[in-house]
Amino acid sequence: MTRSARRTRRSLQVAGAGVAALLTLSACSSSDSGTTADATPSASSSSSASSKLSGDITVFAAASLQGSFQTLADQFEKEHPGTKVHFSFGGSDTLAANITGGAPADVFAAASTKTMAIVTDKGDAAGTPTTFVRNQLEIATLPGNPDKITSLKDLTRSGLKVVLCDKTVPCGAAAQKALTASTLKLTPVSYEQDVKSALNKVVLKEADAAVVYKTDVKAAGDKVEGVEFPESASAINDYPIALLKDAPNAPVAKAFIALVESADGQKVLNAAGFLKP
Template sequence: MSTSHTTIAPRLRRAAVAGTAALALLGLAACSSSSSTGSSGASASASSSSAASGAASGAAISGKVTVFAAASLKKTFTELGKEFEAAHPGTTVTFNFGGSDTLAASIVSGAPADVFAAASTTTMNTVVSKGDAAGTPVDFAKNELEIAVANGNPKHLTTLSGLTASGIKVALCAKTVPCGAAAVKALAAAGVKLTPVTLEQDVTSALNKVELGEVDAALVYKTDVQGAAGKVTGVNFPEAAKAVTTYPVVALKGSSNAAAAQAFAAFVASPQGEQVLTAAGFMAP
């Protein structure tokens, strides 16, 4: 029994030492694995931060942006579109210009668009109330009316009341269009009742009537007269200050390119956008 006890004891001690060594090795392996995992996690975190930084810097902005904009914005927005594309290589900006009310109706009916720029807060509210705006619209410009007449003003028209003279043919925008709604306010402020020979669906069409000689005058925006320099003459009238038009812009909820839509809307309202707009005759918002 004594011999048996002496033989077993050393074996037990060696087993215990071996077990302790094995545990130590496992611990080292675990530490090594933990260290490796921590390093990998830090690397992934750094990579994520780098990606977020790249997106924030505008690197992620690319693809097509479809902008629905009021007809009076055609010249300035075409320029802004080119500047935006230059600032964000890989983007393409396309436009659908027209009467703000018609564009708003198309948007709420599901027309594919990324950004809406209207010539009226009332028209913009149509889109907002239907839940189609991705955020709060931002006012980016204002505009006033002028009387557009043929070059040199051959009829010598100087006031709104002069538009009511016998034989004078006048074009107005339909009252559902922002330029038409502004004309209604201006005429009311002047106490003038005017019967136009035509009601147009956007300001560009009204101005074209003057350019083509089909009418003697039209109530359009100052920016449209400035944009048609050499083709028409603009006549200021005091009541225009009573009918100032405000332009809001917003990215749309149904956009297929939300990042670019938000970026373009912000670009329009930026100092760079304002510079282009004021150069074209728009007033600051």
């Protein structure tokens, strides 16, 4: 081999080694880059896991919200595995008194601004309550309306057994407001502590009629028949909801309130007969 050929061969060997070194560095760089990219989602997943909602909450809610809120709770628990929504349904005035008396709860949903004020005036709400739905009264009669009740005035007929909610309960206060607007006087056979109890008197045929909410008449299906009356337009109740100051599980409580106020929540409530706020 000539001296010139040996020199050319040596140059090619050096060049080849250089290319190999560059390829090795490139591979290492790609490997390092891939490791960094993999670490980013891992950190994100860790952050997501740490913010995952969990635990129980207790919601105090007006009796008229029972069906809708239970549907929303089922949806909420499916969307947030590891959470559980417990309820205490009843007359808003009783629930408010329980809250101000120290009963542990996370959320209060009342059937009137007046009963919500019992809680806010005591400083037991965290922030300002918001109105999420409204509700209107309707007369519930026996199936087929055998007594031919067509107006609020018909409830004053002699011999007719009529039930009202207690005057301290939102549905009872609204009924009194409608009666006053109509200059009518009605003496019921009983005053009930919440709207469900008033409706059940008719369902059980212990009363001929009751003044309740449209949502309750709708929920009862063919067990009762509803009769609308124009005076109800002057006695529509706003329903406020609030996070409670000493909520044991505020993050989950806030998320449940957000669902109630969301488009999905409103869809469920509107389907039950509640009016938009």
